Amino acid sequence: MSEDEADRDDSEPDETNAGDDFETVVSQVHDRVDPDEDERTRLREVAATLTERAETAATELCADADVIQVGSTARNTWISGDRDIDVFVRFPPELDRETLEQYGLEVGHATLPDGHEEYAEHPYVKGEVEGFDVDVVPCFRLESATEIRSAVDRTPFHTRYLEQRLDDELADDVRLTKQFLKGIGAYGSDLRTRGFSGYLTELLVVEYGGFRPLLEAAADWQPPVELDPEDHGRARETASPSRNEAVGDADLPFTDPLVVIDPTDPERNVAAVCSAANVARFQHYARAFLEEPSVDFFEPDDPDALTAAELHEHLERRDTTPVAVRFDSPDLVDDQLYPQLQKSLEGIANGLDDRGFDVFRATAFADDTAVVFAELAVSERPAVERHRGPPVHVRSHAEGFYEAYADDPDVYGPFVVEDRYVAEREREFTTARAFLESDRLFDVGLGAHVETALEDGYEVLVGTEVTALLPEFGIPLAEYFDPRP
Structure with missing residues (x-):
């Protein structure tokens, strides 16, 4: 748009x-x-075949099991071209969780002989049948959604509610x-x-x-x-x-x-x-x-990948300093990876802000590698920083602050500004790069798997060095430099 x-x-x-x-x-x-009648008929036929297969396999294992179709294709809210069929196999609540998972996989493989196992809250079987993406998922048949034992147990209640x-x-x-x-x-x-x-x-x-x-x-x-x-x-x-x-x-x-x-x-x-x-x-x-x-x-309006010339033009126009921490992306599904990336982004941005580098805007993205990307209003700081102490009249704290710095030859002060002691001491990091390349990066709040990935090695890119991100992340960077609501 x-x-x-x-x-x-x-x-x-x-x-x-x-x-x-x-x-x-x-x-x-x-x-x-809107799906046309041919598309609807085809989906009904495939869904009926899958349901019959699943019912046969399920009732052989457990006489009280049943099978229902759920999701948008069951509720007639699917968009033409969407090819998802969700088959839920319901087992009685008396069954223990381990047996439910075992039976669920057996039914899934019987329904989808060429399918493969995937794992959410518990394992299920996923496959393709005549161009349709099919999930065969086990759950408990319960009287109320408030009795659920896993998130998927709610889904049949959602389908029943909306069908009405x-x-x-x-x-x-x-x-x-x-x-x-x-x-x-x-x-x-x-x-x-x-x-x-x-x-x-x-x-x-x-x-x-x-x-x-x-x-x-x-x-x-x-x-x-x-x-x-x-x-x-x-x-x-x-x-x-x-x-x-x-x-x-x-x-x-x-x-x-x-x-x-x-x-x-x-x-x-x-x-x-x-x-x-x-x-x-x-x-x-x-x-x-x-x-x-x-x-x-x-219609989604995906931008073209940003070019090096366009990136340099943005950087010159904005007169900011981009920094990036790039590392091998942890082997996680997106629902596990992105919360960790977000936590790491917040930790690194706060770490930069706390050291005076003034994060202007920041984001994170991932593919084969993952990147925490920040744009800084300040990329270099003076060699000294001001450290404000307590008011002089707060005697116990004030004396402790004064004594800590009074005999340090590398410190200017302590001296008094208004009613407080102040000391000007050597700054730990004068550049954002120095902080990001130091062990102090691991003191900020990082996602557990992101921290492990960083321990295995990472690179820091500053200024025009971020051009190296373009082959993999040209589109996310185009979105970053052309933000829209």
């Missing part, structure tokens, strides 16, 4: 034309995102909303994106009654936004983000910018993973789209 489309003027739109444009755009997007509330028109609007969120980069509950999940999107469309009412409401949201579809009354009174009595927060209210109480589990915020930035991003583009509808909002 161009800047012209994102940054509108404040003039009043022509409501008649805007309405016509809205319906025209929506119709065009529907033509692209989604008609064809709302399902169409869910598809529109999902594609809109994809277009603006806010769709996905993975911990790299921290956006809107499919289930959250469906609940919002149902709650507000469609795509347009949702956009109109979001345009005026005042976070924290609190929605409680089933009136559990838990948004601020007793709802808990963690349901963890051991740490003493089981009765605390949610503190997220968007709170949508799970209709099937009143102690869960469906929007807990959604970042404040993505809530704000949705608001921005809701306003922009309502003001001037365009199909461009529904």
